[in-house]
Amino acid sequence: MTTWYEEAFRPGSEIKGKWHGHIYIVERIIGAGSNGIVALVRRGNSRFALKAGYEAVDHQSEINSLVAIARKDNSFRNYLIDNDDMTVKGKDISFYVMRYIEGQTITDYLQKRGQDWIYVIGTNLLRKLTEIHQSGFVFGDLKTENMIVSGYGAVDLIDFGGVTPKGRAIKQLTEVYDRGFWSMGERVAEESYDLFSFAILLLKSLDHRNRFAGFAKMLPQNRELDQLTAIMRENKLAQQLSPFLLKALRGEFASSAEALRMWQGLVSGRKASAPKLKLPWLQICFAASVFLFAFTVYMMYG
Ligand SMILES: Nc1ncnc2c1ncn2[C@@H]1O[C@H](COP(=O)(O)OP(=O)(O)OP(=O)(O)O)[C@@H](O)[C@H]1O
Numbered sequence: 001m002t003t004w005y006e007e008a009f010r011p012g013s014e015i016k017g018k019w020h021g022h023i024y025i026v027e028r029i030i031g032a033g034s035n036g037i038v039a040l041v042r043r044g045n046s047r048f049a050l051k052a053g054y055e056a057v058d059h060q061s062e063i064n065s066l067v068a069i070a071r072k073d074n075s076f077r078n079y080l081i082d083n084d085d086m087t088v089k090g091k092d093i094s095f096y097v098m099r100y101i102e103g104q105t106i107t108d109y110l111q112k113r114g115q116d117w118i119y120v121i122g123t124n125l126l127r128k129l130t131e132i133h134q135s136g137f138v139f140g141d142l143k144t145e146n147m148i149v150s151g152y153g154a155v156d157l158i159d160f161g162g163v164t165p166k167g168r169a170i171k172q173l174t175e176v177y178d179r180g181f182w183s184m185g186e187r188v189a190e191e192s193y194d195l196f197s198f199a200i201l202l203l204k205s206l207d208h209r210n211r212f213a214g215f216a217k218m219l220p221q222n223r224e225l226d227q228l229t230a231i232m233r234e235n236k237l238a239q240q241l242s243p244f245l246l247k248a249l250r251g252e253f254a255s256s257a258e259a260l261r262m263w264q265g266l267v268s269g270r271k272a273s274a275p276k277l278k279l280p281w282l283q284i285c286f287a288a289s290v291f292l293f294a295f296t297v298y299m300m301y302g
Pocket of ligand 1: 049099102
């Protein structure tokens with residue numbers, strides 16, 4: 001017997017929104033997670049990602065989060081395209097349609113292009129987090145699987161199932177990225193919660209020895225900051241970033257905006273206290289990413 005999603009997402013199938021009437025043609029399934037199924041679809045000449053949720057309540061909460069963080073003045077503004085129900089085998093299934101993002105995981109990107117790209121990617125990811133935080137939310141479940149890297153280190157976040165209003169209990173998490181797992185803070189939606197996960201994400205992406213798979217199985221009493229500082233000692237880039245990483249792991253940033261300022265200081269080497277990086281080409285990429293960001297903002301609002 002075929003499942004509802006095998007039926008609905010067969011390549012070439014038509015998905016028609018019950019309320020808005022838009023028609024999407026399925027190209028293929030591109031992902032399946034714990035919350036839903038994601039398919040690459042076409043409407044006219046445009047391609048989108050369409051996500052159908054397993055649980056109506058969780059799915060609706062994910063859409064609400066997306067709507068809440070998509071403000072006129074930030075980069076999430078045009079992310080959500082449509083939100084509707086489809087009827088499969090007589091049953092209504094909720095779905096939403098978002099921009100389709102082509103790219104790769106941060107791990108694959110760094111492997112192909114070189115680890116130095118972490119500076120540009122880090123800047124762009126911190127900018128995204130800052131936008132979410134300034135909307136009154138935290139991302140919650142920040143991990144390599146929930147972001148896509150493309151072009152010159154551009155970053156897109158996907159999967160907004162973990163987005164939580166500030167002050168509430170974190171609603172979705174992944175163990176090694178969670179400060180509670182390391183006994184380094186509460187599972188409360190604070191900017192510092194995402195910054196802790198950000199530091200873990202970078203360490204995990206830079207760690208050649210793939211230690212994080214082992215960390216997940218470690219006994220609680222053995223989960224210590226030392227395990228993480230060992231990676232900083234062994235990896236040159238992680239070592240250069242260690243003043244930032246330690247501050248993020250210890251929850252010492254008052255906000256992501258402050259973290260972004262320190263990060264930019266590290267990248268440009270402008271800050272007196274920051275170690276100077278001898279990477280002129282990277283500074284050019286960084287300048288290019290700032291230019292592209294400014295240009296995009298100009299095109300959107302100018
Ligand atoms: N906008 C998008 N563009 C391109 N690919 C996407 C997009 N959204 C999701 N995907 C792909 O679909 C996969 C599953 O999506 P998503 O992470 O949202 O599902 P989930 O059920 O919430 O997963 P999880 O179990 O990690 O919570 C992603 O890992 C990614 O490969």
